[in-house]
Amino acid sequence: MADSSSIRKATSLPVATGRNASSIRYIDGELAVSNGTNWIYPGRVEVVSNGAVADGAFYVANRAMEVVAIRQIHSVAGTDGSAVSLQVTKDTTTNAPGAGTDLLTNNTNAGFNLKSTANTVQTGTLTATAATKKLAAGDRLSLDFAGTLTDVAGVVVTVTLRPI
């Protein structure tokens, strides 16, 4: 489609608040771009922990970021009789991996249930405390396992961040 404008309105716009007909807008202070179906947030990035089943950091912030989403999956569920769970934490200063502030409120703040059905994505419920979700440069994201990890395997966690 030939387009002589710098930025033109999408053929259709996704539903959003406001009465803005532009393809670009700020939504909750974050730049959003319409692709005709969804609002895309071009500044967001994804970080992934792939396969680890021990407490450990998997991201060190180089700039101020805010956690906007966390999802998790495992290929083999835990079989231990007690609860087996995975929390994602924000570690600051000299926190050991997983010793920082919990980001998830799932399962009464325990985090993802690693005994849930394998190969089924779990969506994290983020803490309501805005400050907790914000990372300064040097803050880390870590996995914090709880319980006995018998049989647990194939744990993948993806965190979406937006620069702030």
Next chain:
Amino acid sequence: MSDASSLRRAVSLPVATGNSNSTVRYIDGELALANGTNWIYPQRVETTFIGGTTDSAFYVANRAMEVVAIRQVHSTAGSDAGAVTLKITKDTGVTTPGGDSAGAATTTTAGVAGVNEVQSIAAHTAATGGTYTLTLTLSGESAFTTGAIAYNANAATIQTAIDVAATTAAITGWTNADIVVTGGPLSSGALTLTFSGNSVKEKNHTQTTIDGAALTAAGTAGAPSTTTPGDVGVDEVQSIAAHVAATGGTYTLSLNINGGGVVTTGAIAYNANAATVQTAINAVSGVTADHIVVTGGPLSSGALTLTFSGDDVDETDQAQTTIDGALLTIAGTAGAPSTSTQGVVGVNEVQSIAPYLNTVTGGTYTLSLTINGGGVVTTGALAYNASAATVQTAVNAVSGVTAGHVAITGGPLTTTALTVTFSGADVDKTNQTQTTIDGSSLVSTGLTVQTGTFNLKSTANTVQTATLTATAANKKLAAGDKLSANFSGTMTAVAGVVATVTLRPI
């Protein structure tokens, strides 16, 4: 916050350079968006090395990117007594982290085959006597001149004359027959001088010259003729055509006056005027002086006219006067010298293998050579820090030519270029194919992205921030370039190593 504008100014703008009130601006060439607090760089991405303590790549660029920040943390510090470090590197090319670091293989001096000079002296078929000399000026030597060479000397005689003169002139390294003479004699064919001996081969020599001033050219004097035959009431008039080529020597005239027998003048200079010729005829004619009147001339510029007008020779049909020009000379008309093949100095090929692009700490490389256009031969594996002597041995083993004729100097490649010189008799003065290096098995630390290293013995769970290199090129990744973790030291106890790199597209 809903927003009724297309793209409205942020409620407040962060402090930034420039005077733009826009929510969107470029800062240092990068798109930045104000969110009311900070400038956000929406194109930046994060990539993270997680866990492990062995060298490995953790990012491959799919587009041109630039490193803008690196931070690192470890959960357990190293306990080894020596230094234990981590450095993030940019790896280019192929293979494992810190991979291909071979420097460029180039030809410093292309080989050039030597060419022997060939000169020629054109034939001088008019020469019928006399002599000539040749003056030769060899490359790097003073000129020397042969002795007199007979106009009809054969090639062997001419060559001997050159040999004698060159020996007398003490030409450096001279051996008789270094200049081979063929063809000739000059009076019938061109002379060819081929500069093929060791003292003269493959050099550019000055043109040899010939001095033909002493050559003679008999039979080329002007043709005699009778303009008006004598008869009753008519005086005989004869003519000797001009011989403008004559530049020296003498001639004689032979007359048969009144059928009384041939008389011949003394030698007459080639440029004698009519009065002089008149005197010469008077001296031998046996008739009254000036009864045979000479006009015109001198012969070198115009015809001579003999008029039999005196009463003792007039009104009579006289025999044709003849001319003998055998002693006339025609200097300056010797055959023209020329160079049919310019001598060219041969040049030995010199090639170079540049030092490693990165800091190479191990592994091997091979060199592949194509000598004299033959097949490619490849050395065995050479240690990354092999000396010139070691490389020489490896090349000797596969070269197929005399050992050392492909000479290796310089190196080791960790610091110094290797030089490959094709200097032996079986490979010299030839344009050789570029030698190549296969460094895919080298082990290096890659290109430095950060100055210094992360100390893995530092306090656990404490973030370290890298200082990026000031070399802009090292921070820029082309598609296919990799970021790697490069560990150094003994990793005892080191655990939970995480390093996050922020990149921006460029």
